[in-house]
Amino acid sequence: MQRHKNMKMHLVQTELKTKASNQLSNSIHRHHHYLNHRDNRMQGGVHRFTFYEHVENRQPTFSCALQSERCHSQTKAGNRCSRKCVIGTPYCWSHLLSNHHLRLLPSTLPDAGKGVFVLNKQRPTGEIIIRNGDVVCPYGGELINETTLNHRYGDKTAPYAIQLSHHRYRDAACARGIGSMINHDSRRANVTFAVNQRTKTVSIKAKRHLRNGEELFASYGRDYRINDGTRYVTTPR
Numbered sequence: 751m752q753r754h755k756n757m758k759m760h761l762v763q764t765e766l767k768t769k770a771s772n773q774l775s776n777s778i779h780r781h782h783h784y785l786n787h788r789d790n791r792m793q794g795g796v797h798r799f800t801f802y803e804h805v806e807n808r809q810p811t812f813s814c815a816l817q818s819e820r821c822h823s824q825t826k827a828g829n830r831c832s833r834k835c836v837i838g839t840p841y842c843w844s845h846l847l848s849n850h851h852l853r854l855l856p857s858t859l860p861d862a863g864k865g866v867f868v869l870n871k872q873r874p875t876g877e878i879i880i881r882n883g884d885v886v887c888p889y890g891g892e893l894i895n896e897t898t899l900n901h902r903y904g905d906k907t908a909p910y911a912i913q914l915s916h917h918r919y920r921d922a923a924c925a926r927g928i929g930s931m932i933n934h935d936s937r938r939a940n941v942t943f944a945v946n947q948r949t950k951t952v953s954i955k956a957k958r959h960l961r962n963g964e965e966l967f968a969s970y971g972r973d974y975r976i977n978d979g980t981r982y983v984t985t986p987r
Contacts, residue, residue, distance in 0.1 A: 797836055799923045802981040803906055812902040814924040816984070823849055837984075838928040839890055846928065847871075850887055851879050851962075857933050858965050865933045866966045873962050880960040886941055889952035890927010891920035906980045912952055914945055920952050926984075929954040935967035942968060 803811040821831035823845035833842035838854055846852050847869060857865030868879050880886055889912065896917045899908060910922035910930050922930030932941060932954065940960060944953045
């Protein structure tokens with residue numbers, strides 16, 4: 751496993767599928783919004799992400815408007831959904847719930863903002879909705895290189911970045927995919943990150959059967975730092 755020489759990032763294990771369907775382990779960097787997360791209640795609308803290298807700083811180190819994306823799902827009539835989404839891409843809240851049985855709700859973790867929950871309103875609480883090994887959702891994020899990562903965050907923890915390879919990353923700070931909203935809890939981790947090196951994308955996979963009403967958690971690794979002196983917020987504007 752490799753650690754980026756200028757980053758205080760934790761490592762987590764991911765799974766890579768080969769053409770022969772063999773699974774290999776690889777390490778990725780995962781950073782999130784555990785204490786500093788301040789997402790708006792709405793999935794749509796205009797939002798801005800702002801990162802401060804030090805808590806007391808007034809001038810941000812990096813800031814961006816979150817990307818708005820048209821929902822990738824189809825309507826019952828067979829047309830592409832016309833709704834836009836900003837937080838939880840690439841699906842609008844309606845299709846995220848109806849097609850993927852996921853919902854953004856206040857996390858069960860203290861001060862963690864929102865989290866991703868398994869939810870099917872037509873099924874009883876506690877019933878298995880997603881099977882062990884199934885792909886739950888995409889992670890999302892921009893594909894960036896190491897130079898861009900260092901320009902944004904310097905030697906601090908990148909709160910929404912996953913390392914795909916030595917110089918490639920997915921950063922969901924400005925492109926807030928639904929998978930990037932999953933909170934950290936190593937003791938209750940029920941999903942994992944799966945990297946596809948061919949497409950340079952990341953998926954969320956179930957580590958066990960997922961039941962109706964439960965929150966999704968991932969382990970960010972033993973080296974994950976909850977607070978390294980930085981501050982970041984996601985706010986409507």
